[in-house]
Amino acid sequence: MSQLHYNFDWGIAFRHPYSDWLVTGIEITLLVAVVTSILSFFLGTLLAVMRQSRIWIFRMLASAYVGLVRNIPGLFWLLFFYFVFPEILPFGWGARLNACNCYPVVASIIALTVNNSAYVSDIVRAGLLAVPAGQREAAMSAGLSRSQQYISVLLPQAVRIMLPPLSTRMIHNFKNTSLCMAISAPELTWATQQIESLTFRGLEVTALATGFYCAVALTLGGVARMLEKHWQTRIRNEEPWTSRLYGILD
Amino acid sequence: MEFLTEQFGNWRFYLLGSYPTGPVGGLAANLMMAILCLSLGLVAGIVLGLGRLSRHNFLRWPCAVCVEVIRATPALLLVFWFAFFLPSVAGRNLPLFWGAVLGLSAHAAAYQAEIVRAGILAVPGGQFDAALASGMTRIQATRLVVLPQAFRMMLPAFASFAISLFKDTSIVYIIGIVDLVQTGVIVSQRQPNRMLATYICMAMGFFVVCRSMASVAKILEKRVGALSVPQTPPMAVEHREMKQE
Numbered sequence: 354m355s356q357l358h359y360n361f362d363w364g365i366a367f368r369h370p371y372s373d374w375l376v377t378g379i380e381i382t383l384l385v386a387v388v389t390s391i392l393s394f395f396l397g398t399l400l401a402v403m404r405q406s407r408i409w410i411f412r413m414l415a416s417a418y419v420g421l422v423r424n425i426p427g428l429f430w431l432l433f434f435y436f437v438f439p440e441i442l443p444f445g446w447g448a449r450l451n452a453c454n455c456y457p458v459v460a461s462i463i464a465l466t467v468n469n470s471a472y473v474s475d476i477v478r479a480g481l482l483a484v485p486a487g488q489r490e491a492a493m494s495a496g497l498s499r500s501q502q503y504i505s506v507l508l509p510q511a512v513r514i515m516l517p518p519l520s521t522r523m524i525h526n527f528k529n530t531s532l533c534m535a536i537s538a539p540e541l542t543w544a545t546q547q548i549e550s551l552t553f554r555g556l557e558v559t560a561l562a563t564g565f566y567c568a569v570a571l572t573l574g575g576v577a578r579m580l581e582k583h584w585q586t587r588i589r590n591e592e593p594w595t596s597r598l599y600g601i602l603d
Numbered sequence: 604m605e606f607l608t609e610q611f612g613n614w615r616f617y618l619l620g621s622y623p624t625g626p627v628g629g630l631a632a633n634l635m636m637a638i639l640c641l642s643l644g645l646v647a648g649i650v651l652g653l654g655r656l657s658r659h660n661f662l663r664w665p666c667a668v669c670v671e672v673i674r675a676t677p678a679l680l681l682v683f684w685f686a687f688f689l690p691s692v693a694g695r696n697l698p699l700f701w702g703a704v705l706g707l708s709a710h711a712a713a714y715q716a717e718i719v720r721a722g723i724l725a726v727p728g729g730q731f732d733a734a735l736a737s738g739m740t741r742i743q744a745t746r747l748v749v750l751p752q753a754f755r756m757m758l759p760a761f762a763s764f765a766i767s768l769f770k771d772t773s774i775v776y777i778i779g780i781v782d783l784v785q786t787g788v789i790v791s792q793r794q795p796n797r798m799l800a801t802y803i804c805m806a807m808g809f810f811v812v813c814r815s816m817a818s819v820a821k822i823l824e825k826r827v828g829a830l831s832v833p834q835t836p837p838m839a840v841e842h843r844e845m846k847q848e
Binding site: 357358359420421423424425426427428429432433436437440441524528529530531532534535542546549555556559562563566567570571574 | 671672674675676677678679680683684687688691692693694770771773774776777784788791798799802805806809810813814817
């Protein structure tokens with residue numbers, strides 16, 4: 354066994370400016386992950402409902418959006434909303450955005466929401482389609498309007514069916530926040546790289562960051578699995594096996 | 604439209620980077636990386652996926668831990684580990700490109716291991732038992748009976764993972780490899796008033812490749828649907844049992 358060519362110094366993570374950067378990084382990472390998850394869930398649901406609308410223009414717009422976003426990497430949207438979006442805004446709004454200190458974080462929230470909502474919309478759509486058609490017919494014959502059908506009959510059942518792919522998707526979204534360092538949003542990965550470039554002690558802090566991402570992702574996965582067991586529905590067992598992979602793929 | 608068409612003068616740079624004079628870049632770098640990572644990841648993924656289904660605890664647990672930990676780590680951090688930190692711990696030099704390939708291959712291996720595992724579990728258990736009953740060893744039964752059937756069913760999942768991996772190769776922009784994203788950014792810095800056009804070109808490159816891969820995936824899915832493992836219909840089983848009595 355050859356000797357390691359590196360002297361570890363784990364204290365770096367607890368020294369004055371660096372510890373603050375890491376804590377802020379964790380806060381920003383969690384903030385971005387939570388906000389984008391919630392926003393993209395609502396936007397994705399809206400898109401899924403639009404894709405089943407009776408009005409063709411809604412269907413077309415939603416499908417075009419999903420098709421466009423799903424075929425372009427998330428990193429592109431981050432760079433796009435950070436560099437290009439302020440340029441194409443009229444009335445000098447862009448200059449005001451660029452002057453704002455928090456624009457990297459805002460841009461990452463917008464970009465990750467745009468990216469994630471397309472995937473969420475596909476998951477919600479599959480969930481809605483998996484609710485037996487009789488449910489909608491029953492709701493209709495009970496005199497519910499279309500919005501009432503969605504809110505009180507279809508979506509609550511769809512949520513249970515789509516919980517496993519949805520939770521994997523949200524975990525994926527949480528991991529994608531690490532890409533925000535490309536636009537210098539001060540999240541955890543950015544903090545580790547900043548420490549690396551100042552002190553050449555990136556290995557220790559990156560190890561801590563990796564541990565943090567793993568811990569959060571595995572905990573979320575465990576919670577989702579518990580909920581899934583709690584809610585296990587009959588419909589789920591009739592799904593083809595590939596649907597289990599839905600959320601983790603692309 | 605003119606602001607967009609004049610970007611096509613740069614097509615060589617978008618597609619190949621500064622290839623004849625420098626390293627391969629642009630869309631070609633993304634494609635090369637995706638193909639390398641998919642094949643390296645497939646080999647490792649089959650090993651990990653089979654290991655997770657092993658009877659032996661000493662194989663099952665390490666494989667399961669590997670897969671779960673890598674799946675819970677962002678791909679970007681994996682790339683950092685393989686491109687920057689492992690070489691510095693080992694005291695060796697690793698070209699950036701190969702560091703990125705190894706990092707993304709680790710990412711691909713974990714996801715493909717899950718696909719392999721799900722595919723094998725989807726093969727009816729009777730197939731394995733029948734192979735054992737006809738005198739095959741466990742390894743023969745897996746290699747000759749279970750895996751060929753499982754692979755056929757895994758094809759659509761592999762295809763959609765290939766698309767997602769191709770998109771993920773864009774993260775090598777962050778460690779400074781000149782891929783399609785980096786070429787777009789470089790052009791947009793050279794021509795700051797043409798920013799939107801360069802970004803549209805960048806997006807188009809990804810869109811065209813992903814879209815065509817998606818249509819291939821759809822065709823595969825249809826074919827596989829037609830070919831999937833013949834399940835004995837319950838009626839036939841009843842019939843056979845009745846005859847035996």
